Amino acid sequence: MPPSSRAAPVAAPATSTRDRLVEAMADALQRRGLHGIGLNELLAQAQAPKGVLYHHFPGGKTALAVAAIEATVERIVRPLDALGRVGGDELAARLQRWLAGAARELSASGFERGCPLATVALESTEADTELRAALALAFARLRAALSAALERQGLSQSEAGSLASFVVTGYEGALLQARVAGNTEPLQHAARWLVALVRQTTETHARQRSEPT
Amino acid sequence: MPPSSRAAPVAAPATSTRDRLVEAMADALQRRGLHGIGLNELLAQAQAPKGVLYHHFPGGKTALAVAAIEATVERIVRPLDALGRVGGDELAARLQRWLAGAARELSASGFERGCPLATVALESTEADTELRAALALAFARLRAALSAALERQGLSQSEAGSLASFVVTGYEGALLQARVAGNTEPLQHAARWLVALVRQTTETHARQRSEPT
Amino acid sequence: MPPSSRAAPVAAPATSTRDRLVEAMADALQRRGLHGIGLNELLAQAQAPKGVLYHHFPGGKTALAVAAIEATVERIVRPLDALGRVGGDELAARLQRWLAGAARELSASGFERGCPLATVALESTEADTELRAALALAFARLRAALSAALERQGLSQSEAGSLASFVVTGYEGALLQARVAGNTEPLQHAARWLVALVRQTTETHARQRSEPT
Amino acid sequence: MPPSSRAAPVAAPATSTRDRLVEAMADALQRRGLHGIGLNELLAQAQAPKGVLYHHFPGGKTALAVAAIEATVERIVRPLDALGRVGGDELAARLQRWLAGAARELSASGFERGCPLATVALESTEADTELRAALALAFARLRAALSAALERQGLSQSEAGSLASFVVTGYEGALLQARVAGNTEPLQHAARWLVALVRQTTETHARQRSEPT
DNA sequence: ACAGGCGGGACAGCCCGTTATT
DNA sequence: AATAACGGGCTGTCCCGCCTGT
Secondary structure, eight states, rough: OOOOOOOSSSOOOOHHHHHHHHHHHHHHHHHHEEEEEEEOOOOOHHHHHHHHHHOOOOTTHHHHHHOOOOOOOOHHHHHHHTTTGGGGGGHHHHHHHHHHHHHHHHTTTTTTOOOOOHHHHHOOOOEEEEHHHHHHHHHHHOOOOOOOOHHTTTTTTHHHHHHHHHHHHHHHHHHHHHHTTTTTTHHHHHHHHHHHHHHHHHHHHHHHHHOOO | OOOOEEEESSSOOOOOOHHHHHHHHHHHHTTTOSSSSSSHHHHHHHTTOOHHHHHOOOOTOOOOOOOOHHHHHHHHHHHHHGGGGSOTTTHHHHHHHHHHHHHHHHHHHSSOOOOOHHHHHHHTTTTHHOOOHHHHHHHHHHHHHHHHHHHHHTTHHHHHHHHHHHHHHHHHHHHHHHHHSSHHHHHHHHHHHOOOOHHHHHHHHHHHOOOOO | OOOOOOSSSOOOOOHHHHHHHHHHHHHHHHHHOSTTHHHHHHHHHHTTTTHHHHHOOOTTHHHHHHHHHHHHHHHHHHHHHHHHGGGGTTHHHHHHHHHHHHHHHHTTSSSSSHHHHHHHHHHHTTOOOHHHHHHHHHHHHHHHHHHHHHHTOOHHHHHHHHHHHHHHHHHHHHHHHHHHHSSHHHHHHHHHHHHHHHHHHHHHHHHHHHHOO | OOOOOOOOOOOOOOOHHHHHHHHHHHHHHHHTTTSOOOOOHHHOOOOOHHHHHHOOOHHHHHHHHHHHHHHHHHHHHHHHHGGGGTTTTTHHHHHHHHHHHHHHHHHHSSOOOOOOHHHHHHHTTTOOOHHHHEEEEEEEEHHHHHHHHHHHOOOOOOHHHHHHHHHHHHHHHHHHHHHHTSSSSSHHHHHHHHHHHHHHHHHHHHHHHHHHO
């Protein structure tokens, strides 16, 4: 919500203090979860003093985590929004590329940076209302993007929703396993079966439409 | 180390202090993860004093978590080991029942008790060697049980391993989403697609065997 | 780091929180040594909360001890620096007064407050790098002050250094014995022999200078 | 007091559990002081279970420390008792050898094992009655041995007592400085001046006796 | 908007000593 | 007569949030 703050007219590529905080929190959530990091450490990493956090985020640590979640989900969903723009077999291929990208990112970080949503999701309790709300929204956003792409392939709304939910399931579950295994095999397996499932399901629907008998 | 102290023929102290500690840790891992737990709270729940923890688990919190992981994975894998005992279509049906059971348990806890493996997996870092090792073993155990069942249906070792990995992926990913969503829909979707996948894959192989020509 | 905050011209908070902590630690080191002190007790004495300690001394207990050592050595060395300001026989007399002063202080505290350097020196191990470094510096500071005074009396650098080292030895050893004995006799004995030694050594050199033939 | 327990009739050079405990405590006192070691660590080093300590030493940690002090002082004083057995100049030479021996021991341990008496002396408070008593006795024992040797050289009782006290002072003070410095120089300096003092004092008295005029 | 001292509660770990079992 | 388990108090450390002064 706090706008671009100092729009930095021309030069000054340096990110704002607020952005650095959000970025640091997002990174920490990926690596160790919300309870695994201390604010002091986080502030040191962002090179920001104590006071500035409570200036930008009166809600404290939780509010910063919510901001980080919101920022991260956009980054994840971007390649998904592009999924449905093309037709036919292409969707499955793009899904494969999406998962391969996730595998590449995880591998590049030494299998340390997983999905920040998943970590917070498992740490949070009923009491963390804001967090839960932000997470529910985030996952819904992911499912919606996938569902829209699938609907454009001809699937019914309920069918697309169900498959979209399962693709998100595969994404999160495979990232989790890959992290522990220390290799990308779980992601490769997941990609293989998910792609087959998507291809097969969309083809069935396409056939049903073209051969109504 | 604690010998068969619970042999206690008739009336006994129910569970040993050690077991109560492991159980409390397992429960806490499901709800909030390793970093979200205070030992004091945990000890209070297990009705055990501070000193006894470091007697049974000189490695401290981490060692207790490892014990909890090992205990839990056995509980999860038990219904899986029974999966392959029967033939034909039954495997898919039993898989469905397994996931339905997970859904029931999650729902019964008010969507608070997820999979303890997943939470620790996402919180742990490269530095937590013992934890990572225990987790890797635990997931391998899950995959092995599923893989064995699939191989008994005629799948090749590599095919069975790949599908087993994906089933674990679906289990973990769906539990995670269901927890955030506060309903069992993600688990139902996952069950639907996974069961279809297993049925179809095993049937294909069965056909290939019966129609070799 | 804490600036000249105690400039406070007229009425002020007497001493800064930081200074109170250092003072409390110095006192505790004299009485019971580093390991015999609880931070809680120390903080209560300094009327400071827990968190403020790690703000001023991120290195924790050890860093506070180092600060206390540095502050104390200055207090000890001050009367020594004045030793060499006068000539002739006076040095030995001033040395006597220095040791008498130490005896008076020890006695006034009921033979509880010895030399903080000595206690930490004996408790510290190879691993306590910062402590050892601070102690080495502190003792070197003591020896340097004494050595300078002796050199001004005509002793060669090596002769002065050797005698200075022995005077420090006598100071620490006598304080230690007096503490256990519960009386100042060891200090009196030490003063007697040390003074004789210094007087005799400086006189020899003076004679050598005046009767070169 | 508990006698040699298992007298181990012929062979079995293995020390008794009690002796191993005392030895471990003495070693620990030299290195880190009474508060610097934990009983668990100490018991592990002595390969003894918890209960055996309170069997042999109902007084617990303190009682064990007292036993260690008593055992150690005998070891220190042994070469001193032999000091006075010879006449003339030899006493000073033997004193020199005693201090050189201390330097060798300290150096051999990497400047970690100092005098256990000194460390406990500085850690103890008024409240530690048993410890203080044992220490006072130990230091008195040291002074007595030295004083006896000096008296045999012709010094009066008070003169011998004063010089003996100062020799102990030099011994303790120099060990302390050498430990911090990480070299034996303080001990060498102390030996030099102490030997000169002893030689000169005994010679004076010898002259006084032979030239009564 | 920044800076940093303050506040005190909670954390994991370890302490020393005792009590039941073999 | 040895040992494992118990017991809970206390340690040093670090936590997150606040609240003054620039």
